[in-house]
Amino acid sequence: MIGLYEVAQAAGVSPATASRALHRPELVALRTRERVEQAAQQLGYRPNVLARGLRTRGSRTIGLIVTDILNPFHATLAKGVQDTAEESGYTVLMFNSDEQPDKERRALETLHGHLPQGLIVVPTAQTQENLAVVPGLPTIELDRASGREGAHTVMVDNVAGSREAVQHLLSLGHRRIGMIVGQQDISTARERLQGYREALESAGVEYHDSLVLPGNHREADGRLAALRLLSRRERPTALFVGNNEMTVGAVLATRELGLDIPRDLSIVGFDDSRWAQTMSPALSVVSQPTYELGQIACQHLLNLISGQRLQGSVRLPTRFVHRQSTGPLPAGQE
Amino acid sequence: MIGLYEVAQAAGVSPATASRALHRPELVALRTRERVEQAAQQLGYRPNVLARGLRTRGSRTIGLIVTDILNPFHATLAKGVQDTAEESGYTVLMFNSDEQPDKERRALETLHGHLPQGLIVVPTAQTQENLAVVPGLPTIELDRASGREGAHTVMVDNVAGSREAVQHLLSLGHRRIGMIVGQQDISTARERLQGYREALESAGVEYHDSLVLPGNHREADGRLAALRLLSRRERPTALFVGNNEMTVGAVLATRELGLDIPRDLSIVGFDDSRWAQTMSPALSVVSQPTYELGQIACQHLLNLISGQRLQGSVRLPTRFVHRQSTGPLPAGQE
DNA sequence: CTGAAAGCGCTAACAT
DNA sequence: ATGTTAGCGCTTTCAG
Numbered sequence: 201m202i203g204l205y206e207v208a209q210a211a212g213v214s215p216a217t218a219s220r221a222l223h224r225p226e227l228v229a230l231r232t233r234e235r236v237e238q239a240a241q242q243l244g245y246r247p248n249v250l251a252r253g254l255r256t257r258g259s260r261t262i263g264l265i266v267t268d269i270l271n272p273f274h275a276t277l278a279k280g281v282q283d284t285a286e287e288s289g290y291t292v293l294m295f296n297s298d299e300q301p302d303k304e305r306r307a308l309e310t311l312h313g314h315l316p317q318g319l320i321v322v323p324t325a326q327t328q329e330n331l332a333v334v335p336g337l338p339t340i341e342l343d344r345a346s347g348r349e350g351a352h353t354v355m356v357d358n359v360a361g362s363r364e365a366v367q368h369l370l371s372l373g374h375r376r377i378g379m380i381v382g383q384q385d386i387s388t389a390r391e392r393l394q395g396y397r398e399a400l401e402s403a404g405v406e407y408h409d410s411l412v413l414p415g416n417h418r419e420a421d422g423r424l425a426a427l428r429l430l431s432r433r434e435r436p437t438a439l440f441v442g443n444n445e446m447t448v449g450a451v452l453a454t455r456e457l458g459l460d461i462p463r464d465l466s467i468v469g470f471d472d473s474r475w476a477q478t479m480s481p482a483l484s485v486v487s488q489p490t491y492e493l494g495q496i497a498c499q500h501l502l503n504l505i506s507g508q509r510l511q512g513s514v515r516l517p518t519r520f521v522h523r524q525s526t527g528p529l530p531a532g533q534e
Numbered sequence: 535m536i537g538l539y540e541v542a543q544a545a546g547v548s549p550a551t552a553s554r555a556l557h558r559p560e561l562v563a564l565r566t567r568e569r570v571e572q573a574a575q576q577l578g579y580r581p582n583v584l585a586r587g588l589r590t591r592g593s594r595t596i597g598l599i600v601t602d603i604l605n606p607f608h609a610t611l612a613k614g615v616q617d618t619a620e621e622s623g624y625t626v627l628m629f630n631s632d633e634q635p636d637k638e639r640r641a642l643e644t645l646h647g648h649l650p651q652g653l654i655v656v657p658t659a660q661t662q663e664n665l666a667v668v669p670g671l672p673t674i675e676l677d678r679a680s681g682r683e684g685a686h687t688v689m690v691d692n693v694a695g696s697r698e699a700v701q702h703l704l705s706l707g708h709r710r711i712g713m714i715v716g717q718q719d720i721s722t723a724r725e726r727l728q729g730y731r732e733a734l735e736s737a738g739v740e741y742h743d744s745l746v747l748p749g750n751h752r753e754a755d756g757r758l759a760a761l762r763l764l765s766r767r768e769r770p771t772a773l774f775v776g777n778n779e780m781t782v783g784a785v786l787a788t789r790e791l792g793l794d795i796p797r798d799l800s801i802v803g804f805d806d807s808r809w810a811q812t813m814s815p816a817l818s819v820v821s822q823p824t825y826e827l828g829q830i831a832c833q834h835l836l837n838l839i840s841g842q843r844l845q846g847s848v849r850l851p852t853r854f855v856h857r858q859s860t861g862p863l864p865a866g867q868e
Numbered sequence: 869c870t871g872a873a874a875g876c877g878c879t880a881a882c883a884t
Numbered sequence: 885a886t887g888t889t890a891g892c893g894c895t896t897t898c899a900g
Contacts, residue, residue, distance in 0.1 A: 201591075203877060214887050219879055229885060244667075249647040250587040251877035254892050259584060269616075275609050282603075282630060291644055294628050296616060310625055313583040333578075419808075452812065474753075475809055478786065537893060548871050553895055563869060585893035588876050
């Protein structure tokens, strides 16, 4: 490996000067700097980040933990983070928690050994405890809040997004509106449920616990919940599903039951996707600025790392997209 | 940070012994080892991988470069690699080349500084040259072959998969079969085209250049190619599309043109996905063992790293899945 | 089986 | 503005 020592020799300076020329140009005479830069270029010098990290106790590396990289929403978050980090010369160490607090903990332990400068995490139910593994590490919570005091979070306005979706259904005349919602130990699920309740309340529609079914964020959960909800004697005329994966399951369930969307059932999902856009009928959704969430989380982290103080919490707006999966309440149904 | 020195003190041994106890247990007396392990446990010791990597010139880290993390196919590959690496205690540094040789090169440069033990790369058109950045690094090419002499590759049998798909269409009576295929500087695209030609040939159907349109692997390319192909005076009665993203575009194009699948047009895609399974009509596809590709690539890399010799090239079989997007040639059309 | 000592490549003090 | 020196945390000779 070509080391700084070789570069220094080729440029006729000491290793220390070579180091300064490359990373603190202002401390070095212009001519010297040019010689060093040229030598580095010619020899194909690449800094050994391990040595540098060891010396400076920090590695121009940030950690990213998402809960499911196969979920396009998370893949998009990850891309937003990565692209932004790369622009600033940071390397991203990405891990997958699969929603499992244990895996999250192991990821944090591994990450810790790499002396990262910061962390972006999509929290699981136990993130608050797990973060003890990396004490003092600048951290941004993305998409969800772990509940930590004073945490920095970058999320969408789930309450408003959810409220808007339900208001849309209400305005179409629906009154018996089912909801399939994530586990209540996840902040997004709580907030989306809250939006649902608020919308019902301000329309003067009574809230029924039996119309709200929980699921564990996966397609299979959405399917089962929808099957149960739609097999009731008085089945809902509309369905609001609290995340993208469960929405897929719910739509498949309606097909199994032979229900026509939107004639027999209106349905709204949370989070847009190509799938939502191209299925037929195209799905009405609460769309999130996913890539931007990742970008902003990363920008904030980089700011935090460079010592800036910033407000704890960022909320990005959602946007309701009306497509063909929602329609007026058919006559005869009330 | 808790270092080995603290652990050694707590256990009443030298740092050298503590190090051995943790990584070369057989060199240390059982009782000593237990004391060290307990101390490490209690103090929450996490090895500083930077220091270790610096010393051992290698960091229990492997690089992974995919061309598009937003493509579920690549996300699945990545998960296969990650899960496997994690089992063996390796950390994955993942990068995204976005099909751009330049980005790939930069990723390799960054990676190089991290002293990785190995690399798994989904090649771009310039990978052969770019790999000069990491000379001597054990490398597996995944999904595609860069063309390097003696490269280790893990791919599917694209020729057979493609042939099977086209044979299926031929057996349904189709003769004017269009193909939308990737750029010919990518090995998978060449191989899939070859399978198409072979199938036609063994059925005695003449090959027409004009029925084959290239695209750059993205949805938009697939759409444009399909629009052109399907606007011809004698339009194809069937379409075979050479990758998942372009298939989406092609299907959208058929909708724009108001064509009914499979009545007016049969269509087969390469690579299965949830989208293919749940669109209507469900798409007939050449299915690939995607997650396994990632797993196997990683296993091979780990073997390579530990000094095993292995054969250069692995080919996994594909599987044709017949769904509703392909049907018999309607009477009257020939 | 264990300890002492050196050094991986780099950068931050401290000199000059 | 540049050189000298020391040391980041760890593993690995080399002795004992």
